[in-house]
Every structure is written in structure tokens, then in C-alpha cells.
Amino acid sequence: MSPLKGLVAAVAILAAAGAGLWAGQTGLLKLPMTQVAVMTEAHPAAIGPVIYYRDPDGKAFYSLTPRNTDDGQAYVAVLASEDVSFDQKTKAASAAQVADAPAGAKKIKFYRNPMGLPDTSPTPKKDSMGMDYIAVYDDEDSDDGSVKVSPGKIQRIGVETVAVSRHPITRTIQAPGTVAIDERRVAVVAPKFDGYVVKVGDVTTGTHVKEGDVLATVFGQAILDQAARLLIEESSGFTRGDDAFTPPGLKGPGGVVGASRRLQNLGVTQEFIDQVKHDREVPDTFTIRAPISGDVLERNWSDGQGFKAGDVGFRVADHSVVWMMADVAEGDIAAVKPGERVKVTTRAYPGRTFEGRVTVLYPHLMKETRTAQVRIDLPNPDIALLPDMYGNVEIATGGNADALAVPESAVIDSGNRQVVLVDLGDGRYEPRDIKLGRTGDGFREVLSGVSEGDKVVVNGNFLIDAESNLQSALKGFEAASPTTPSNTEASQ
Structure with a gap:
């Protein structure tokens, strides 16, 4: 291309570009955005x-x-x-508040403190931390003291409600305890005559014996004397002079009762007396048998050993029922009553529970531990519970009658007042003062304030407090002082 033609082409390109720029500026040509x-x-x-x-x-x-x-x-x-905003209603309200909502939009009633404090304002304002007050609309506030929470917030904070109903108010008292022998199930073998031990049976300390098992064979001169006298009296057919004052109702056939009564007083069994009468001879020894079924706690005799009247030869205890001696703290004594149900667990048998009932509250307090002993009867058929074994005692105190109660989590306790949130439906919750009675395991008795069937919030009530300015709603239940201006007046 010649230099002249190149110059002409360049001038043409510049002219076209200028024309396009002029066209775009004047609107004759639409340029891409x-x-x-x-x-x-x-x-x-x-x-x-x-x-x-x-x-x-x-x-x-x-x-x-x-x-x-x-x-x-x-x-x-x-x-x-x-x-x-995850709450579309809140987002729309914020946009309406910022952009001057058109006619027909929800009307803002007042503005509340963003931290849930009992402070409101008729106009937008900020708190001491610079946070904007939150708008409250006509349909979110009522004059009856109730508060309203949007469905989205109810779902997010996991609000749960239950109906007020009747429950047994029981309080479980926990205390340490120790297994003890039932004093009423202990038998002592102590002869009422002097003698000596001929032979001890196959019995040692810890041996389990049954009622009637042979414990020992003994010799006693007093037994032999009275057995011989019994034979003489039966042979003679009359009663000795020292038995003349025996009441007729106590005399047996033939009036011979003197020797028999003395043998019974010496602890001889009726079986021995009948044997003497039947065999018509006096045995040289006397057999001592176990008075009850149980375990031998003491064996004090050996073969050939002499003894005096009243000396303890054996001590036998029945462990089929034992006592649990629980040490109950001083502050819990008043709640424990005889007949209340008890559950006992031990380290020896994990997972196993022994059940019994309170029988006796000991009338003395141990000053060293500030506890009182409570005696509990525990069935022990398999002899699993051993004396001096430790156990964890749970006493279910309180009456068996049902009372109107709410779960403990439903009560908002400020110290000087107790409040529950009653579900009115449609997202409205009414804070209501209640009067409480007894406290049980997970429940609190309600004396007044709610009725059976009312639904109360048991989960999320404190979040409702923060989200919906519950404290402001509670103020509606208090009589306003004529000399004290309200929060709204003060903010103006």
C-alpha cells in the first residue's frame, strides 16, 4: 500500500470512531453497559x-x-x-422502617430495649452501647400483658410446652447407710443350769443352721434330778406338797405337773419330757438344738468344757431380713416418715436395687456428724446383704396423693416472685404469677396462679424473656406508682 493510501485509511478510522463517540453521547447509538x-x-x-x-x-x-x-x-x-435476616417479617419491617413504609404497612407502636431491659421509647433511639432499639408493631403487643413471638423464633429457640396436671410430689433424700442385723432375729443359746459340754455338734462360727439342728450334747445334774422326779410323780399318781398351790388349769392328767414344770423352766423341750415318760428312764445327757434358722455368730463351747447357768454357748442370727441404718442429714429429718419407700444400692452388686421401707427414726442426733439414724427393713432372702456392708440409700419422701404441679424448668424464679409463661396460642405467651408449695423430683406444687390443663413453657422460657421483652410485660402486672413516671414518659 502506498503512503498516501495508508494516510487516507487512518483518517477514515479516526473519523468513524469520532462519529461513534458523538452518536453515543447524543443518544443516537446505544452503547453496551x-x-x-x-x-x-x-x-x-x-x-x-x-x-x-x-x-x-x-x-x-x-x-x-x-x-x-x-x-x-x-x-x-x-x-x-x-x-x-432469617426472619422475613423482621427484614420487611426493617426495610419499611428505613425507607418510610407506604400506606397500609404495619404501624410501629413503640421501640423496646434491644437487651430486654424494661425500657421503651415512642421514637427510634440507641442504648448506652449504641445499639438501636427494636420496633414493636401493633400485632406484636397487647394491653393484656401478654407477649408475642414470631413462629420463626419459636422454632429456632426450641420452645416446648406441657399441660399443667397432677403429679405425686416426692423428694428423694440420699444418705449413706450400713447394713445391720435385725435385733429381733437373734437367738442366744445359754443354759439355765450348771453343767459341762459332752460334745459340740458340727457347728462353727459362720455355719448356717436350720431350726432344730444339734448344736451340742451337755450334761446337767439339775436336768437328771427333775427327770427322775418326773418318773416318781407319774408312778405315785399324786402331786408333791410343794405343787399343791399349782392352779388347776395348769395341771395335766393325774395332777402330776411339778417335775414337768421345772424341766420346762430349765429350758428342756417337750420332746425330752415325752421321751422320759415313754422310755421310763432318765437319759444321762441332754441335747441342745438350734432355736432358729440362721448363721452362727458365736461359738463359745468346746468338748469337755464346763459352764454355769447363763453362760452363752452359741449366738445365731437370721439374715433373711436385715436393717439398713441410714445417716440422714439434720435438714432432711423432718421430711422422713415411717412407711416411706426406700431403694438401696451397693458396690458389691452394681445394677441391683434392694427395696424396703422406713420403720424407725431414732430420737437422737449425732452431734459429730449432725445426722440422725433412720432404720429401714430390707428383705434379704438370698443373704446378699451382709452386716456392716455400705449402701447408698434413696428415701422417697412426700405424700402419695397427687397435687397440681408444673415441671421445675417451667418456673422463672427471681427470688421474691415466681412466674410461668402460659401459652395462649398463636404465638402469644402470658407471664403469670404463681404461688408454689412443695418441691419434688422434677416438679413443683402450684397452689394458685394456673389451672389444670393450662399449657406452660418448659423449654425456651428464658429465651422468650430475652427475645420478647418479657420484663416489660411483667411490669404490666404491677400497679404503677402515681409519683413515678413510666419508662416511655422518661424517654420523652
Whole structure:
């Protein structure tokens, strides 16, 4: 191409470019929109107050006040219209509040403290931390003192309600205990005559014996004398002079009762007396048998040993029923009553529970431990519980009659007043003062304030308190002092 033709082509290109620029400026030619223009048209400028500040690099770091990153970059302010809300109603309300909602929109009744404090304002304001007060609309507040929570919040905070019903109010008292022998099930073998031991039976300490088993064979001169006298009296057919004053009702056939009565007083069994009468001879020894079934606690005799009247030869205990001696703290003594059910667990038998009942409350307090002993009868058929074994005792105190009660988690206790949240339906909850009675395992007796069948909040009540300004609703139950201005008047 010649230099002249190249110059002409360049001039033509410049002229076309200038014409296009002029056409675009005058509107005769529509130029394509730049990326910035597209973003500006799709996302209008943010409006509203600053809600919080976010990390400029898009990291999950936020701040309620202006701040800089570690490398010196300033956090980006997020305005009200840019905030993401999971509650669509709240988001719409915020947009309406910021952009002057059109006619027909919900009317704002007042603004409440964002931290749940009992403080309201008729106009938008900030608290001491710079947080905006939250708008309360007409359908979110009522003059009856109830509060309303949106369905979305109810679901997120996991609100649960139960119906007020009747339950047995029982309080479980826990105490340590020790297994002891039932004193009424101990028998002592102590002859009432002097003698000596001919032979001890196959019995040692710890041996389990049955009633009637042979414990020992003994010799006693007093037994032999009275047995011989018995034969003489039966042969003569009359009663000796020293038996003349025996009441007729105690005399046996033939009036011979003197020797028999003396043998019985010496501890001889009727079986021995009948044997003497039948055999018509006096045996040289006398057999001592176990008076009850049980375990031998003591064996004090040996073969050939002499003894005096009253000396203890054996001690036998029946362990089929034992005592559990529980040490109950001084503050719990008044709640324990005879006949109440008891559960006992031991280290020796994990997972096994022994059941019994309270029988006796000992009338003395141990000053060293500030506890009182409570005696519990425990059936022990398989002899699993051994004397001096430790156990954990649980006493179910309280009456068996049912009482109107609510779960403990339903009660909001401020110390000087107790409140429950009653579910009125449609997201409304009414704080109601109640009067409490006894406290049991998981339940508290209600004397007044709610009726059977009312639904009360048992889970999420404290979150409802924070989310719905419960304290402001509670103020409606208190009589306003004529000399004290309200929070709304004070804020004005």
C-alpha cells in the first residue's frame, strides 16, 4: 500500500470512531453497559443506619464498632438494608422502617430495649452501647400483658410446652447407710443350769443352721434330778406338797405337773419330757438344738468344757431380713416418715436395687456428724446383704396423693416472685404469677396462679424473656406508682 493510501485509511478510522463517540453521547447509538453500570442497576445503594462492620476480605469476622484488620485495612460498614435476616417479617419491617413504609404497612407502636431491659421509647433511639432499639408493631403487643413471638423464633429457640396436671410430689433424700442385723432375729443359746459340754455338734462360727439342728450334747445334774422326779410323780399318781398351790388349769392328767414344770423352766423341750415318760428312764445327757434358722455368730463351747447357768454357748442370727441404718442429714429429718419407700444400692452388686421401707427414726442426733439414724427393713432372702456392708440409700419422701404441679424448668424464679409463661396460642405467651408449695423430683406444687390443663413453657422460657421483652410485660402486672413516671414518659 502506498503512503498516501495508508494516510487516507487512518483518517477514515479516526473519523468513524469520532462519529461513534458523538452518536453515543447524543443518544443516537446505544452503547453496551459496562460491568459497573450493571452492578449499580441490579443492586441499589444501601440505606439505613450502620448495623455492624465486617472484614474487608470477606472473612467471618464482625464488629459492632469501627476497627481495622491486622494489616491496617478498615472494616466495611454494613447498613440496615444490607443485613441478612432469617426472619422475613423482621427484614420487611426493617426495610419499611428505613425507607418510610407506604400506606397500609404495619404501624410501629413503640421501640423496646434491644437487651430486654424494661425500657421503651415512642421514637427510634440507641442504648448506652449504641445499639438501636427494636420496633414493636401493633400485632406484636397487647394491653393484656401478654407477649408475642414470631413462629420463626419459636422454632429456632426450641420452645416446648406441657399441660399443667397432677403429679405425686416426692423428694428423694440420699444418705449413706450400713447394713445391720435385725435385733429381733437373734437367738442366744445359754443354759439355765450348771453343767459341762459332752460334745459340740458340727457347728462353727459362720455355719448356717436350720431350726432344730444339734448344736451340742451337755450334761446337767439339775436336768437328771427333775427327770427322775418326773418318773416318781407319774408312778405315785399324786402331786408333791410343794405343787399343791399349782392352779388347776395348769395341771395335766393325774395332777402330776411339778417335775414337768421345772424341766420346762430349765429350758428342756417337750420332746425330752415325752421321751422320759415313754422310755421310763432318765437319759444321762441332754441335747441342745438350734432355736432358729440362721448363721452362727458365736461359738463359745468346746468338748469337755464346763459352764454355769447363763453362760452363752452359741449366738445365731437370721439374715433373711436385715436393717439398713441410714445417716440422714439434720435438714432432711423432718421430711422422713415411717412407711416411706426406700431403694438401696451397693458396690458389691452394681445394677441391683434392694427395696424396703422406713420403720424407725431414732430420737437422737449425732452431734459429730449432725445426722440422725433412720432404720429401714430390707428383705434379704438370698443373704446378699451382709452386716456392716455400705449402701447408698434413696428415701422417697412426700405424700402419695397427687397435687397440681408444673415441671421445675417451667418456673422463672427471681427470688421474691415466681412466674410461668402460659401459652395462649398463636404465638402469644402470658407471664403469670404463681404461688408454689412443695418441691419434688422434677416438679413443683402450684397452689394458685394456673389451672389444670393450662399449657406452660418448659423449654425456651428464658429465651422468650430475652427475645420478647418479657420484663416489660411483667411490669404490666404491677400497679404503677402515681409519683413515678413510666419508662416511655422518661424517654420523652
